[in-house]
Amino acid sequence: MNDYHLKDLSSKVKSVLHAKKKSGQYLAAYAPYGYRKSEEDRHKLVIDGESAAVVRQIFQMRQSGMAYGKIAAALNEKGILPPRWYWAVHYGNGSCKYSRLWAYATVRSLLNDDIYVGTLTQNCTGSRSYKDKTMIRKPESEWISHEGAHEAIIGPELWEAVQKINQAAKQISANNTPPQASLFTGKLVCADCGHPLVAARETQRRKNGTVKHYTSYFCSRFATTGHSICSWHRIFEISLKNLVLSDIRAHGKAVAADEAAVLDKLKQHIQSASAAQQEDSRQEINRLRRRLEELEGITAKLYEDKVSGAISGDSFSVLIQKNEQERIQKSERLDSLLAGERKAQQDIANIHQWAGTIRQYLDLQELNREIIEELIDRIEVGERTVIDGQRHQDIKIYYRFVGLV
Ligand SMILES: [Zn+2]
Numbered sequence: 001m002n003d004y005h006l007k008d009l010s011s012k013v014k015s016v017l018h019a020k021k022k023s024g025q026y027l028a029a030y031a032p033y034g035y036r037k038s039e040e041d042r043h044k045l046v047i048d049g050e051s052a053a054v055v056r057q058i059f060q061m062r063q064s065g066m067a068y069g070k071i072a073a074a075l076n077e078k079g080i081l082p083p084r085w086y087w088a089v090h091y092g093n094g095s096c097k098y099s100r101l102w103a104y105a106t107v108r109s110l111l112n113d114d115i116y117v118g119t120l121t122q123n124c125t126g127s128r129s130y131k132d133k134t135m136i137r138k139p140e141s142e143w144i145s146h147e148g149a150h151e152a153i154i155g156p157e158l159w160e161a162v163q164k165i166n167q168a169a170k171q172i173s174a175n176n177t178p179p180q181a182s183l184f185t186g187k188l189v190c191a192d193c194g195h196p197l198v199a200a201r202e203t204q205r206r207k208n209g210t211v212k213h214y215t216s217y218f219c220s221r222f223a224t225t226g227h228s229i230c231s232w233h234r235i236f237e238i239s240l241k242n243l244v245l246s247d248i249r250a251h252g253k254a255v256a257a258d259e260a261a262v263l264d265k266l267k268q269h270i271q272s273a274s275a276a277q278q279e280d281s282r283q284e285i286n287r288l289r290r291r292l293e294e295l296e297g298i299t300a301k302l303y304e305d306k307v308s309g310a311i312s313g314d315s316f317s318v319l320i321q322k323n324e325q326e327r328i329q330k331s332e333r334l335d336s337l338l339a340g341e342r343k344a345q346q347d348i349a350n351i352h353q354w355a356g357t358i359r360q361y362l363d364l365q366e367l368n369r370e371i372i373e374e375l376i377d378r379i380e381v382g383e384r385t386v387i388d389g390q391r392h393q394d395i396k397i398y399y400r401f402v403g404l405v
Helices: 002-022 049-063 068-077 083-090 104-111 156-176 220-224 237-257 259-270 275-308 313-361 369-375
Strands: 035-037 045-047 120-122 125-127 135-137 144-146 188-190 197-205 211-219 376-381 385-387 390-392 395-399
Touching: 002 144, 049 068, 049 083, 049 104, 049 156, 068 104, 068 220, 104 156, 104 220, 156 197, 188 197, 188 220, 197 220, 211 220, 211 237, 237 259, 237 313, 237 369, 237 376, 237 395, 259 313, 275 313, 313 369, 369 376
Parallel strands: 188 376
Antiparallel strands: 035 045, 120 144, 125 135, 197 211, 376 395, 385 390
């Protein structure tokens, strides 16, 4: 019965909302950038002068041929607040958790939103069912569009011109997307800003008519901020592949030639505690264990003495408390030493596992995704520099289990 009731209620609420959307009422919680909710009718959008002026600028910049990212960079340079921040400062509590910068994606969605020609499109997303509240994107056939629902910010000619440019850009970006997931995707990190590197396919046309495709990676932060933050950090997949391949082979060969020497080196590198410190810690563990046993004996003896009347109740309380304090303090120390010892053992086990794996690859000819997943935690890519006419780029390979070798 209850389930039936909920389903019925849910569909009643939905049909009311549906009718409201059909009649062009604006039902979302926040007005889109460029608009605000009318004071007389909370379901009607009216133009917000200051942000609408920015929307017009953005469309004009696009019409003049600027890329999404370049527009974002230009807005950031002028110190214009991005939509969520603008809303928070003018209509909210003055602050929000999102970035204070315009990003590529914000500009792109704004330039493709027909809300700015006065069309209100709703019902694009919704929960899967009255039970499952996961938000899904609905098929276009279920969208409810209402033309002329509110005043347009962008005229039809400017809108059309911009849509043509957007469509062309979409085609170019589809051509530049690598056909399959790239070899190093998710493993590369910008050494300067910590953001992931993303892959893109580049096409080179030679004079003799041949066309070659290259995959390269570059800092995603640099890309999404319209080149206003960080820098390229670009690396070609082919160069990186050769570098990683030869690094793996070199380690594999070193392990095969003298495993003990490599293990020793790694142990020195990983272990913060020296052999002498470890011996000290082992001795302390033994002392602590002995003392804890003694304390237990003392506690038992105190209870006996109290029962037999050998000590007074007052002395008993004082002594048992003192005893208990020491017991707690000593057990905590013991726990932390044992944890340190376990970690050291785990580190050693990791080193052995890494050596066992990498020695299989001393003759590796071709790098694939499986091997990268198996061996590599992440690779930090630095910016290219030129020193005395020589190109330099810092690449740090962090292996799984052992880190930087
Ligand atoms: Zn970066």
